[in-house]
Amino acid sequence: MTKARLVFDLDGTLLDSIPSLVAAGNALLAELGRPSIDLDTGRGFVGHGVVRLVESLLNHTGGIPGDLDPHVERFREIYGADPVTGTVVYPGVHEALSALAAAGHGLGVCTQKPNGPAIDLLQQLALMPPITGFTGGDSLAVMKPDPAMLRHTADQLSGDVTIMIGDSETDAETARRGGVPFLLHTEGYRLAEITDLPHVAAFSDFAELPGLVAAVLDGDAAA
Numbered sequence: 001m002t003k004a005r006l007v008f009d010l011d012g013t014l015l016d017s018i019p020s021l022v023a024a025g026n027a028l029l030a031e032l033g034r035p036s037i038d039l040d041t042g043r044g045f046v047g048h049g050v051v052r053l054v055e056s057l058l059n060h061t062g063g064i065p066g067d068l069d070p071h072v073e074r075f076r077e078i079y080g081a082d083p084v085t086g087t088v089v090y091p092g093v094h095e096a097l098s099a100l101a102a103a104g105h106g107l108g109v110c111t112q113k114p115n116g117p118a119i120d121l122l123q124q125l126a127l128m129p130p131i132t133g134f135t136g137g138d139s140l141a142v143m144k145p146d147p148a149m150l151r152h153t154a155d156q157l158s159g160d161v162t163i164m165i166g167d168s169e170t171d172a173e174t175a176r177r178g179g180v181p182f183l184l185h186t187e188g189y190r191l192a193e194i195t196d197l198p199h200v201a202a203f204s205d206f207a208e209l210p211g212l213v214a215a216v217l218d219g220d221a222a223a
């Protein structure tokens with residue numbers, strides 16, 4: 001049977017992490033005497049890495065005071081101290097990943113999130129194992145949508161065909177540039193309409209994922 005190298009995005013795909021990211025962002029803003037942002041606003045800022053997130057937080061609340069770098073460093077400290085509180089695994093993820101690993105597929109994560117908190121989350125939320133491959137926001141000199149991140153993750157896995165699973169414009173573009181099929185999780189943080197993102201199939205419930213992977217490998221998934 002053909003085996004897949006399954007490359008998963010993290011935030012908005014395996015994890016619903018907005019409350020924890022917004023809490024850390026609001027702690028940073030409070031230190032700067034800025035107003036808080038709400039969850040919906042924060043949702044639109046996530047998926048591009050920590051630098052873009054802090055830049056968006058500051059621009060939304062009055063602009064960047066001086067250098068961006070110290071604020072990014074401070075956000076990393078605040079968020080890195082406890083990335084787990086306020087983050088949950090989407091329903092059905094554990095069951096779907098166990099079934100896919102048991103079927104012999106390789107599982108990896110490719111995220112813009114800084115490596116330290118990303119690994120903490122994967123370990124503390126019992127996702128690593130079955131996930132074995134990892135590329136984070138600090139792993140390479142580039143980030144998604146550069147397909148080097150996708151390839152770096154896939155190279156750590158065994159399998160015949162690479163499939164990317166993600167929630168956002170960035171993930172769809174990464175898969176397109178990498179020339180691999182894209183499965184879209186619709187319950188994440190995308191801003192675009194589903195129909196505007198290139199994907200071979202979309203799903204809202206992780207119970208659907210093993211069947212979709214099998215369909216892609218069989219060449220049955222809708223193009």
Ligand SMILES: O=C(O)COP(=O)(O)O
Pocket residue numbers: 009010011012046047048049050053110111112113114
């Ligand atoms: O922007 C982030 O930090 C999260 O990014 P991800 O969706 O690639 O996991």
Ligand SMILES: [Mg+2]
Pocket residue numbers: 009010011012013047166167168188189
């Ligand atoms: Mg994402």
